[in-house]
């Protein structure tokens with residue numbers, strides 16, 4: 146373990162961190178392989194099977210951190226909301242229209258596939274062709290069904306953010322959390338880099354608060370409380386609208 150050179154919050158964490166032998170970056174002691182460079186950081190030489198087990202354990206540990214842990218949230222340093230960026234995504238009307246169109250088209254496709262499957266099943270044709278066609282239709286039904294469900298989720302989420310000012314939600318897969326203001330949908334994101342490892346950070350939500358989480362180490366985490374980001378967003382958007 147290395148010197149204590151951090152503020153009070155970090156000192157507590159140092160006990161469970163270790164430094165990579167190869168790239169010198171700091172990471173969680175539960176991991177055997179460095180998440181930055183992939184180097185093995187075991188105390189002794191590992192056999193093939195030990196390595197395999199260690200890799201699986203690392204994977205499990207990383208997955209267990211996929212959502213913000215209460216303990217990490219509690220220890221997160223509070224930072225100012227001006228580390229957030231705000232970007233217009235789309236007019237609200239367009240987002241709603243697009244969502245309805247997607248729901249309608251996947252519902253129509255679903256019905257058509259069921260009809261085709263039914264017709265083919267009752268046709269007097271080669272058994273193998275029949276089986277093959279029905280299985281193909283079944284697969285497409287599954288795809289359309291999941292598209293339909295995810296689009297319904299998007300529609301309900303849009304309704305929710307529309308009903309409340311600054312109600313943040315993760316709706317779109319490729320974007321940060323979004324919210325509604327006036328007639329538009331906005332995305333919040335961040336340009337902040339991690340204090341500990343200089344990696345980029347991204348925005349996540351937990352219990353109405355915003356967290357900036359390091360892309361490489363989920364324990365590197367800062368917090369912006371709801372009161373702070375609402376004030377900041379109101380300010381920023383009212384200036385832009387004038």
Ligand SMILES: [Zn+2]
Nearest residue numbers: 165168179182
């Ligand atoms: Zn490393």
Ligand SMILES: [Zn+2]
Nearest residue numbers: 339342359365
């Ligand atoms: Zn970091």
